[in-house]
Amino acid sequence: MSSTAPTLPLSGGDRHGAARPGASAARAFFFILWRDVFVTGRELVPFLAQVVVEPFFMLFVFGKVLTGLGYAGHGFQQVLLPGVVALSAFLVALQNTAFPLIVDFSFTKEIEDRLLSPIPLALVAVEKLVFGALRGMIAAAVMVPIGFLLLDDVSWPLSSLLPVTGVLVLGSLAGATLGMTIGTAVESRHISIIITVVLTPLMFTGATQFPWFGLASMRPFQVICALNPLTYVSEGMRAALIPRSQLHSIPLWADAVALTAACLLYGLLGIRGFRKRALD
Numbered sequence: 001m002s003s004t005a006p007t008l009p010l011s012g013g014d015r016h017g018a019a020r021p022g023a024s025a026a027r028a029f030f031f032i033l034w035r036d037v038f039v040t041g042r043e044l045v046p047f048l049a050q051v052v053v054e055p056f057f058m059l060f061v062f063g064k065v066l067t068g069l070g071y072a073g074h075g076f077q078q079v080l081l082p083g084v085v086a087l088s089a090f091l092v093a094l095q096n097t098a099f100p101l102i103v104d105f106s107f108t109k110e111i112e113d114r115l116l117s118p119i120p121l122a123l124v125a126v127e128k129l130v131f132g133a134l135r136g137m138i139a140a141a142v143m144v145p146i147g148f149l150l151l152d153d154v155s156w157p158l159s160s161l162l163p164v165t166g167v168l169v170l171g172s173l174a175g176a177t178l179g180m181t182i183g184t185a186v187e188s189r190h191i192s193i194i195i196t197v198v199l200t201p202l203m204f205t206g207a208t209q210f211p212w213f214g215l216a217s218m219r220p221f222q223v224i225c226a227l228n229p230l231t232y233v234s235e236g237m238r239a240a241l242i243p244r245s246q247l248h249s250i251p252l253w254a255d256a257v258a259l260t261a262a263c264l265l266y267g268l269l270g271i272r273g274f275r276k277r278a279l280d
Contacts, residue, residue: 025119029127032119036131051092051139055084056146062209063151074153079247081147081154082237083208088143089168090230091203093136093175094182097128101183102191105277125274129176129267136172156241163240163252170259171233177263178229180270184277206230211238213248229262 040047063080066072147154186194205221205228212235215222225231236255238247 025123028119029123032124032127033131036127037134040135047135047138048142051088051135052142052146055088055139055143056150058087058209059084059143059147059150063147067153075246077151077153078155078242079211079238080209081151082241083206083210083234084147085140085143086168086171086230086233086237087203087206087208089136089140089172090175090206090233091136091199092139093132093172094179094202095199096135097132097176097179098183098186098194099191101128101180101274101277102186102188105184106188121275121278122271124278125180125271128274129173129180129270132176132179133169133172136175137168140168140172160240164237167233167236167240167252167255167259170256170263171230171236174229174233174259174262174266177266177270181266181273184270184273202228202230207234211235211247212250229259232258232262 059080062072063077063084067077144156148156182194182198205225207225207228208230212222212225212231215225232250232255235250236252236259239249239252239255242249
């Protein structure tokens with residue numbers, strides 16, 4: 001493998017995303033995606049450090065320390081691990097879509113070479129979404145073995161592989177589409193505001209550390225959590241991994257519907273915002 005990233009083909013495109021033959025557009029799309037994957041491979045250690053540190057300490061403090069001290073009861077680890085894996089998929093996809101877009105459109109202008117590629121602008125945006133979602137999936141996959149190393153009272157049935165994968169794919173795409181919506185709507189000088197006003201509430205209202213139905217006595221907070229798409233990733237993971245006799249979770253079909261709706265809504269908003277920023 002070459003030590004340098006492949007160069008992006010620039011011929012035949014325009015800023016307005018004029019239609020091109022389907023085969024040419026598909027080749028360009030996958031070339032751009034491969035280029036991003038190649039760069040991720042070269043920066044694997046920094047990427048893994050970025051995606052592991054926060055969920056690692058969440059698992060360690062909430063799942064290991066509090067459980068060991070007796071402040072968290074039996075079964076809490078099994079509730080926590082699916083939520084933290086969901087959090088990793090969703091937030092890594094969001095951050096790896098939003099922050100590069102904010103930087104590209106504001107400072108580096110690196111997005112320009114993609115806008116000159118022979119594919120429509122909408123496909124350039126879709127590539128960003130797919131790549132952000134792929135990073136989210138990688139982050140989720142990394143956290144599963146870490147969870148087993150840290151926690152004692154957890155299980156991961158092989159029969160749940162298909163539904164878990166489906167939930168994580170939808171969750172990563174939902175995070176990426178929300179990230180594009182944010183990344184195309186916010187200026188670079190407001191990055192710190194995003195972290196404070198958007199990411200922190202998303203983390204703590206996404207039912208990652210608690211089951212959503214357990215909030216029945218705190219109805220206003222339960223409603224707020226229901227508006228967060230991350231809740232349906234966390235609950236979908238629990239529905240796939242924990243038998244209904246042990247934990248009452250939002251049904252998988254409802255999670256899938258909610259996440260699909262989030263992908264469509266934020267995807268349309270994000271792609272529209274991307275086109276607007278690209279053509280400015």
